[in-house]
Structures are given as structure tokens and as C-alpha cells.
Amino acid sequence: MSYFPAFLKFDDKKILIVGGGYIAYEKLDHLLDFTTNITLIAKDFSDEIEECIDKHFLKSFKKPYEEGDIKGYDIIIAAVDDFNLQEAIYMESRNHKCLCNCVDLQQYCDFIFPSYIKKEDLTIAVSTSGASPAMAKHLRIFLSQVIPDSIVDFLKEMRGLRKTMPKGKERMQFLDKKAEDYIKTWSNNNE
DSSP states (O other): OOOOOOOOOOTTOOEEEEOOSHHHHHHHHHHTTTOOOEEEEESSOOHHHHHHHHHHTOEEEESOOOTTTTTTOSEEEEOOSOHHHHHHHHHHHTTTTOEEEETTOGGGBSSOOOEEEEETTEEEEEOOTTSOHHHHHHHHHHHHHHSOTTHHHHHHHHHHHHHHSOSSHHHHHHHHHHHHHHHHHHHHHTO
């Protein structure tokens, strides 16, 4: 079954990453595009993770994971090489109201990390539901080459127009036409 695409608001969400190696760093790096309310637990952290912890003032604990460490967190990422520990963390998460992602065990994932493009307010997520992460990656690269950097300024303009124009059918039609015309300029510029 496919995963449902959703964009989560992290304002009041506490995230725990269990692991301190390369995969944990990849997940941390993606999450830092959206929040810094992240805690890390690992026996040891890579230099890249240590740097992120210092730069973003993240909470961290150098210790082995213990049952109960997930209590109070909304989102758990188990990024350790020990599959038995990943499974145990997932099973424990069933007793808490939290979402869990075990990086190497798709059957123990409430959610997955999509490949995504982030240009300030624009976020585009691409997923193959685990069928081909390579395809998701290459599709993301293709789309990021098609979408011009000017989209950032365009979206700022659109946000301003939405705030200043009265709601209603005329505003909706005007903004729809403006977006359509902007996207048409992409193909015109590539000819």
C-alpha cells in the first residue's frame, strides 16, 4: 500500500533521532530544513552530527538507547544498524502517541522520508513508496532543474497579493491566471 502524502506542522512537535552515524545525519539534515526541536541519542555521534548539534543548539545524549527514552516525543526516527533495536523501538512506539520511522525496516515505518525540493515556501515531495528511492532522487533532480530560482520571489509576491486582495471568486481567478502565466514562462525560457 502507498503512503499518504502529508505536510506536517512541526511547531509543537518534539522529534527524537536514535543513532549517530551517516543515516542519522541524513535524516537530521532533512529535518533541519523544517525544525530544530530535535533531540539525539547515540553511544557516539559523527563529526557532522556534532557540528549540527553545536550549530543548532540541539539536545543530545551520548548513551545507549533505553526503553522509555521515546516517552514525550511525537516523532521517532530509529537510525541504527541494529535491526533488533529498530524493531524494539517501533514496538515501544505503539504504546505512545507518536509516529515512528525505522530507516531500514519499511514494515516498521509509520511514515517515510520523501525526496524533496525546498526553495523557501515551496516544498515538493517525491516518493515511490519505497519501490525505487533512486527514481525519486532522479525525479527530484529533474524537477529542481525545471523550477527556476525566481519561484521564491514569485511566491512572496503571491503571498502579498493574497493578503491584500479581498477574498472571493475574482481573487481566486486572478491568482490562478497569474500562476498559470508564470509557469508558462518556464517553457518559453527553455525554447
